[in-house]
Amino acid sequence: MKLxxxxxxxxxVVAGLSAxxxxxxxxxxxxxxxxxxxIGPSRVVVYREGGAVYGDLGLNLTAPDRAFEVRSTRxxxxxxxxxxxxxxxxxxxxxxxxxWGGLDGFLQLTVRRDDGTVARRQSLDVCLNAxxxxxxxxxxxxxxxYPEGCPGxxxxxxxxxxxxxxxxxxxxxxxxxxxxxVGKYRLTxxxxxxxxxxxxxxxxxxTRTYRLVVKKAPRESEQGRRTTxxxxxxxxxxxxxxxxxxxxxxxxxxxxxxxxxxxxxDLSPNGKRLxxxxxxxxxxxxxxxxxxxxxxxxxxxxxxxYFIDGDGNQTGYRKVGTxxxxxxxxxxxxxxxxxxRYTLLRADRTEVxxxxxxxxxxxxxxxVDYTVPGAAWKPENTDLHTAxxxxxxxxxxxxxxxxxxxxxxxxxxxxxFRVDNLPNGVYYIAVEGNPHRNxxxxxxxxxxxxxxxxxxxxxxxxxxxxxxxxxxxxSGYGVPEE
Numbered sequence: 001m002k003l004x005x006x007x008x009x010x011x012x013v014v015a016g017l018s019a020x021x022x023x024x025x026x027x028x029x030x031x032x033x034x035x036x037x038x039i040g041p042s043r044v045v046v047y048r049e050g051g052a053v054y055g056d057l058g059l060n061l062t063a064p065d066r067a068f069e070v071r072s073t074r075x076x077x078x079x080x081x082x083x084x085x086x087x088x089x090x091x092x093x094x095x096x097x098x099x100w101g102g103l104d105g106f107l108q109l110t111v112r113r114d115d116g117t118v119a120r121r122q123s124l125d126v127c128l129n130a131x132x133x134x135x136x137x138x139x140x141x142x143x144x145x146y147p148e149g150c151p152g153x154x155x156x157x158x159x160x161x162x163x164x165x166x167x168x169x170x171x172x173x174x175x176x177x178x179x180x181x182v183g184k185y186r187l188t189x190x191x192x193x194x195x196x197x198x199x200x201x202x203x204x205x206x207t208r209t210y211r212l213v214v215k216k217a218p219r220e221s222e223q224g225r226r227t228t229x230x231x232x233x234x235x236x237x238x239x240x241x242x243x244x245x246x247x248x249x250x251x252x253x254x255x256x257x258x259x260x261x262x263x264x265x266d267l268s269p270n271g272k273r274l275x276x277x278x279x280x281x282x283x284x285x286x287x288x289x290x291x292x293x294x295x296x297x298x299x300x301x302x303x304x305x306y307f308i309d310g311d312g313n314q315t316g317y318r319k320v321g322t323x324x325x326x327x328x329x330x331x332x333x334x335x336x337x338x339x340x341r342y343t344l345l346r347a348d349r350t351e352v353x354x355x356x357x358x359x360x361x362x363x364x365x366x367x368v369d370y371t372v373p374g375a376a377w378k379p380e381n382t383d384l385h386t387a388x389x390x391x392x393x394x395x396x397x398x399x400x401x402x403x404x405x406x407x408x409x410x411x412x413x414x415x416x417f418r419v420d421n422l423p424n425g426v427y428y429i430a431v432e433g434n435p436h437r438n439x440x441x442x443x444x445x446x447x448x449x450x451x452x453x454x455x456x457x458x459x460x461x462x463x464x465x466x467x468x469x470x471x472x473x474x475s476g477y478g479v480p481e482e
Contacts, residue, residue: 033064033065033202033205034064034199034200034201034202034205034206035063035065035066035068035085035087035199035200035201036061036062036063036064036068036163036199036201036205037061037062037064037201037205038059038060038061038107038189038190038191038205038206038207038208039059039060039061039062039168039208040057040058040059040060040189040208040210041058041210042210042211043210043211043212043213044056044057044058044187044210044211044212044213045213045215046212046213046214046215047214047215047216047217047218048180048181048182048214048215048216048217049217051179052175052177052178052179053176053178053179053180053214054174054175054217055174056170056173056174057109057171057173057176057187057189057212058210059107059170059171059173059189059208060168060169060170060171061126061128061163061168061169061171062136062163062167062168062169063163063164063165063166063167064136064165064166065165066088066165067162067163067164067165068085068128068162068163069085069086069146069160069161069162070083070084070085070086070094070103070128070160070161070162071083071084071086071158071159071160071161071371072084072097072100072158072159072160072161073157073158073159073369073371074157074158076470077155077261077469077470077471077472078470078471079470079471080096080471081096081097081098081099081100083095083096083097083103085198085199092198092199093198094195094198094199095192095194095195095198100150100151100152100153100156100159101125101127101150101151101152102125102126102127102128102150102161103125103126103127103128103161103195104125105123105124105125105192106123106124106125106126106191106192106195107123107124107126107171107189107190107191107192108121108122108123108124108189108190108191108192109121109122109123109124109176109178109187109188109189110187110188110190111178111180111185111186111187111188111212112185112186112187112188113183113185114184114185114186119180119185120178120179120180122176122177122178123192124171124173124176126171126172127149127150127161127172128146128161128162128163128169129146129147129148129149129150129161129162129169130148130169130170130171130172131148131149131170131172132170133146133163133164133167133168133169133170134167134168135166135167135168136166136167136168137166139166140164140165140166140167141164141165141166141167143164144162144163144164144167145162145164145377145378146160146161146162146163146164146377147159147160147161147367147370147377147378148378150367151366151367151368152366153260153279153366153367153368153405153407154263154472154473154474154477155260155261155263155279155368155469155472155474156366156367156368156369157368157369157371158368158369158370158371158372158403159367159369159370159371160370160371160375160377180214181214182214182215182216183213183214184211184212184213184214185211185212185213185214186209186210186211186212187209187210187211187212188207188208188209189207189208189209190206190207190208191206191207238291238292238293238395238396238397241293241302241395242293242304242317242319245318245319246316246317246318246319247316247317248307248314248315248316248317249307249315249316250286250307250315250316250440251286251307251308251309251310251313251315251316252285252286252309252310253284253285253286253287253308253309253310253374253402254284254285254286254307254440254441254442255282255284255286255287255288255400255402255439255440255441255442256282256283256284256285256441256442256443256446257280257281257282257283257284257288257400257433257434257439257441257447258280258281258282258283258433258446258447258449259278259279259280259281259340259431259432259433259447259448259449260278260279260280260281260368260405260431260449261429261431261449261450261451261469262276262277262278262342262429262431262449262451263276263277263278263451263474263477264276264277264409264410264474264477265277265410265429265451265453265464265466266410266464267419267462267463267464268416270420271420271459271460271461271462272418272419272420273416273417273418273419273420274344274416274417274419274429274453274455274464275410275415275416276342276410276415276416276417276429276451277407277408277409277410277415278340278342278407278408278415278431279365279366279368279405279406279407279408279431280339280340280400280405280406280431280433281366281368281369281400281403281404281405281406282400282401282402282403282404282405283368283369283372283402283403283446284372284374284402284441284442285310285372285373285374285402286307286308286309286310286374286402287308287376287379287399287400287401287402288305288362288399288400288401288439288441289305289306289307289308289397289398289399290303290304290305290306290320290336290362290397290398290399290439291303291304291306291317291395291396291397291398292304292323292334292336292389292395292396292397292398293394293395294393294394294395299324299325300322300323300324300325301322301323301324301334301395301396302319302322302323303319303320303321303322303323303336303337304317304318304319304320305317305318305320305439305440307440310374318440320438320439320440321336321337321338321438322336322337323335323336323337323359323396323398324337324359325391326359326361333361333388333389333390334361334388334389334393334396334398335359335360335361335388336359336360336361336362336398337358337359338358338359338434338435338436338438339359339360339362339406339433339434339439340360340431340432340433340434340435341354341355341358341430341431341432341435342354342355342357342414342415342417342429342430342431342432343355343429343430343432344417344419344427344428344429344430345427345428345429345430345450346425346426346427346428347425347426347427347428349428352422352427353417353418353419353422355414355415355416355417356414357408357414357415358414360406360408361388361398361406362381362398362399362400362406363381363388363398363399363400363406364379364380364381364399364400364401364404364405364406365404365405365406365407366404366405366406366407367403367404367405368403368404368405369403370403371403372402372403373402374402374403375401375402375403376401376402376403376404377403379399379401379403379404380399380401381397381398381399381401417429419455419462420459420462422455423455424454424455424456424457425454425455426452426453426454427452427453427454427455428450428451428452428453429450429451429453430448430449430450431448431449431451432447432448432449433447433448434447435447451466451467451469452466452467453465453466453467454467
């Protein structure tokens with residue numbers, strides 16, 4: 001499914017980016033203090049249900065003196081993830097990471113009974129990009145540039161986590177999986193020594209101990225549970241309908257569409273269809289902006305790509321095709337034609353089947369690489385309603401921001417190939433962005449990604465083998481339970 005990120009019009013037009021492509025943060029004096037500090041309450045109440053406790057543990061991280069920033073990258077899918085802290089003295093390597101959901105095992109939780117015996121110990125991964133960040137003092141910078149949430153795509157290439165200077169970031173600890181009986185405990189939260197040492201965090205700033213009270217869950221235990229996820233926000237409005245097919249030219253910031261290997265694959269219960277998920281992302285230093293203008297009362301829009309320079313100014317536009325109203329049950333919104341194409345290839349890379357899906361709603365569903373120059377850390381158009389419109393829409397704007405990808409999960413109409421009439425053997429799923437080259441981008445030689453598979457078994461009992469891409473283990477990712 002499509003997971004929406006936070007939205008910001010300023011981030012869409014990538015105004016005010018630094019030379020490295022990162023949104024600027026306020027200058028602050030370098031101090032000898034801890035770059036981040038763990039803070040917590042004196043007492044927290046959580047609830048027990050099904051043997052496990054749930055409830056916010058009240059833990060927060062704050063960057064007292066200057067912005068705290070961590071970047072994770074991998075050179076390719078054969079390489080491990082490398083994570084570094086952007087310290088005032090240069091990059092500092094942090095412990096190895098196994099995924100993109102945050103800093104692995106950043107916190108150690110120790111729960112003790114009143115007699116001092118240990119009831120539970122558990123490590124907790126921490127994403128610094130909390131959904132609910134706040135200023136801690138009136139002179140702190142007005143806004144935080146950092147993303148909301150951490151990436152969840154298996155083929156992510158780069159991520160950025162951070163806490164703005166003078167801001168606090170809540171640690172997502174609502175469902176930790178701690179199994180405790182009803183009662184009173186002492187909870188100690190400690191930043192793991194490997195991190196504390198690498199970051200230069202003083203012992204007093206790395207540990208918090210407080211009273212933890214576990215109560216029986218009330219009957220309406222689900223009420224009031226915190227939810228995370230993007231919220232629909234007003235999209236950047238399209239410009240007036242152009243009077244010509246083209247005007248002006250691209251500026252100094254140009255999109256670059258690339259595809260990720262197909263993932264989330266399985267066979268339909270009857271074995272007739274190979275279902276898959278696919279992502280096309282923008283690796284360029286400028287956003288892909290496509291405006292649609294409805295033709296009277298028809299279910300067709302004329303589509304124009306708009307060119308935005310590095311200062312956020314429009315430099316031109318070009319007519320690039322059409323949008324249609326997509327009436328399928330899993331869509332029900334406006335789609336741009338020819339954004340991507342899915343093809344099943346034989347072992348010799350010749351085409352055998354082409355997916356019927358030919359139209360797409362451009363939306364920023366996944367953070368693929370927020371370390372590319374020009375990346376928008378808080379992209380616009382992150383919600384299907386704001387990005388894709390409804391039946392009464394007369395004009396709209398669809399966007400794929402720099403660093404973000406648009407994922408179509410396998411449950412959506414068209415995300416499948418008919419394979420029951422194909423012989424056993426090796427095949428490749430080809431995901432191609434901008435197949436007809438109507439969209440203007442900086443490079444069209446990197447638009448295709450292949451994923452190797454093998455079909456086996458018998459017509460009545462078909463089997464699917466999906467070959468791994470490098471060191472990435474995406475087995476089971478995005479495959480729904482039947």
